[in-house]
Amino acid sequence: MYEPILLRRVDLPRSETIGVYLANGGYRALEKALHEYRPQELVDLVKRSKLRGRGGAGFPAGLKWSFMPQDDVRKYLCVNTDEGEPGTFKDRVLVERDPHQVIEGAIIAAYAVGATRAYVYIRGEFFLGVKRWIKAIADAYEHHYLGQNILGSGFSLDMTVHRGAGAYICGEETAMIESLEGRRGEPRLKPPFPAQKGYLKEPTLVHNVETLANVPHIVLNGAEWYASIGTERSAGPKLFCISGHVYRRGVFELPLGTPLREIIYDHAGGVPGDRRIKAVIPGGASTPFLTAGQLDVPMDFEALVAAGSALGTGAIVVIGEGTCMVDVTRRTARFFAHESCGKCTPCRVGAMRILDLLENIEAGRGEPGDVQRLSSLCDGIVGHTFCPLGDALVAPIRSSLALFADEFEQHIKYGRCCAAA
Amino acid sequence: MTKRVLEDPAKRAMLLTALYVAQEQYGYLSHEALQRVADRLNMDPVQAYETATFYSMYRTEPVGRYVLQVCEGLSCHLAGGAEGLADYLQQVLCIHPGETTPDGLFTLQTVQCLASCGTSPAMRVNDTLHENLTTDSVDMILQELRGG
Numbered sequence: 026m027y028e029p030i031l032l033r034r035v036d037l038p039r040s041e042t043i044g045v046y047l048a049n050g051g052y053r054a055l056e057k058a059l060h061e062y063r064p065q066e067l068v069d070l071v072k073r074s075k076l077r078g079r080g081g082a083g084f085p086a087g088l089k090w091s092f093m094p095q096d097d098v099r100k101y102l103c104v105n106t107d108e109g110e111p112g113t114f115k116d117r118v119l120v121e122r123d124p125h126q127v128i129e130g131a132i133i134a135a136y137a138v139g140a141t142r143a144y145v146y147i148r149g150e151f152f153l154g155v156k157r158w159i160k161a162i163a164d165a166y167e168h169h170y171l172g173q174n175i176l177g178s179g180f181s182l183d184m185t186v187h188r189g190a191g192a193y194i195c196g197e198e199t200a201m202i203e204s205l206e207g208r209r210g211e212p213r214l215k216p217p218f219p220a221q222k223g224y225l226k227e228p229t230l231v232h233n234v235e236t237l238a239n240v241p242h243i244v245l246n247g248a249e250w251y252a253s254i255g256t257e258r259s260a261g262p263k264l265f266c267i268s269g270h271v272y273r274r275g276v277f278e279l280p281l282g283t284p285l286r287e288i289i290y291d292h293a294g295g296v297p298g299d300r301r302i303k304a305v306i307p308g309g310a311s312t313p314f315l316t317a318g319q320l321d322v323p324m325d326f327e328a329l330v331a332a333g334s335a336l337g338t339g340a341i342v343v344i345g346e347g348t349c350m351v352d353v354t355r356r357t358a359r360f361f362a363h364e365s366c367g368k369c370t371p372c373r374v375g376a377m378r379i380l381d382l383l384e385n386i387e388a389g390r391g392e393p394g395d396v397q398r399l400s401s402l403c404d405g406i407v408g409h410t411f412c413p414l415g416d417a418l419v420a421p422i423r424s425s426l427a428l429f430a431d432e433f434e435q436h437i438k439y440g441r442c443c444a445a446a
Numbered sequence: 447m448t449k450r451v452l453e454d455p456a457k458r459a460m461l462l463t464a465l466y467v468a469q470e471q472y473g474y475l476s477h478e479a480l481q482r483v484a485d486r487l488n489m490d491p492v493q494a495y496e497t498a499t500f501y502s503m504y505r506t507e508p509v510g511r512y513v514l515q516v517c518e519g520l521s522c523h524l525a526g527g528a529e530g531l532a533d534y535l536q537q538v539l540c541i542h543p544g545e546t547t548p549d550g551l552f553t554l555q556t557v558q559c560l561a562s563c564g565t566s567p568a569m570r571v572n573d574t575l576h577e578n579l580t581t582d583s584v585d586m587i588l589q590e591l592r593g594g
Binding site for chain 2: 050108109111112113114116117148149150151152153158187188189190191193200204205206207208209210266267268269270274275306310326340342343344345348351352356359360363364366
């Protein structure tokens with residue numbers, strides 16, 4: 026039986042308070058980090074732990090830290106709490122029910138890279154999360170875990186909450202930085218990367234909430250302990266949030282590499298009515314569909330890429346037999362068309378054209394050749410956009426066209442759905 | 447202490463926060479509200495407008511006293527009940543999504559994802575999130591908002 030690490034405290038009464046956090050081992054990692062490690066040693070520690078980013082891209086965290094310049098310039102840390110991809114609801118749990126774990130990880134990360142100011146960028150819709158962040162940061166200041174000369178170490182850090190205002194694209198790190206600066210959240214061209222020129226053109230480290238939550242545990246228990254959880258290249262625990270056609274929807278913490286089948290049937294209780302599974306989205310709305318024949322895939326970065334999809338945010342959406350895939354695809358497209366920021370043409374226009382075609386097919390007004398038209402629109406978007414949103418919007422559509430081609434053709438031919446129960 | 451947490455050294459960076467404050471005071475971001483924000487932050491009103499129109503949580507048109515936002519995301523749809531909830535509200539309030547009731551009390555909107563995929567159907571009413579909704583609980587919420 027796997028013992029949760031990140032979610033260890035979330036079911037305790039008043040788990041969000043600093044009192045409960047301190048009573049359960051909280052901020053011990055920070056003391057250890059500040060008093061026993063030099064910054065560079067922490068960067069090496071996190072490198073050896075093999076921790077990878079949990080926001081979707083899976084970039085090695087230690088490597089990201091080492092990209093931050095070591096010169097004595099003003100540096101920033103951004104805590105990405107802009108969770109918003111359909112199917113994803115894991116960061117909400119951490120922020121609403123154990124915010125100090127993330128704050129502790131953020132302070133350690135800031136110390137390691139020499140950042141003196143941290144911004145918590147939180148999705149505007151997370152009203153409770155905003156309240157919890159503000160309270161938790163205020164309490165951390167009062168206990169001298171934030172502010173000047175933290176715990177007598179000579180290291181100082183200020184932390185500020187910055188509330189977003191409803192734009193999925195602001196989860197992309199350069200768009201988030203634009204938004205932090207009070208502008209429209211349109212991504213910047215990379216390079217330069219935020220580690221060179223980020224917030225106010227200064228070096229900036231951006232991390233997802235879940236990534237930072239892992240850091241205190243690595244400091245307390247060591248890199249080798251952490252690397253021993255999960256698989257060789259995908260180390261550590263992962264929060265999987267599962268929704269759609271399952272008995273028990275929710276957030277489950279399991280080691281990376283846990284088979285998808287085990288998560289769906291053992292942890293989420295399987296599909297209601299013992300329906301067969303038609304498709305699974307393994308990592309949020311931007312990841313390609315898996316089919317019923319791929320349920321034994323281990324949920325880690327490498328295995329999912331090999332299976333033609335991606336781990337993404339670890340947001341699993343189970344789609345049972347009898348569901349119309351044209352409708353599912355249309356809903357996914359609707360999200361991305363709504364969230365395209367409009368900065369570059371292929372994404373802005375392409376997403377709307379794709380959505381138009383899908384709405385028509387779903388409404389029985391599809392025409393012969395629409396599948397080819399969809400596919401050529403996808404070709405026109407991939408690789409031609411400023412930021413990954415273009416690729417994100419195309420991935421599920423391409424995979425749906427490939428896996429469920431006959432459903433699309435039937436919709437077009439008969440003007441209705443033959444799959445829906 | 448709360449004030450210190452929200453403060454920010456760069457002035458332009460205060461814009462998103464300032465827009466929230468103005469929206470709270472004026473009900474929506476009217477020309478007058480945007481002008482005030484711009485004056486306070488020492489920028490052109492068009493810069494405030496440009497930012498305001500990018501984000502879905504800022505309103506440049508008046509809305510009802512209570513804005514009901516129903517999630518119509520994929521997970522909510524699969525779990526069932528999301529469409530039912532939006533349809534039910536349309537029926538009860540006699541308005542379509544995007545419209546406001548004639549008494550100015552309710553505005554109905556559909557939104558994409560509220561990160562309530564595990565607890566759908568979900569609806570936000572101004573600053574409050576309601577999850578695992580049924581028609582009964584929706585009735586109770588509406589009754590309470592009407593002051594009944």
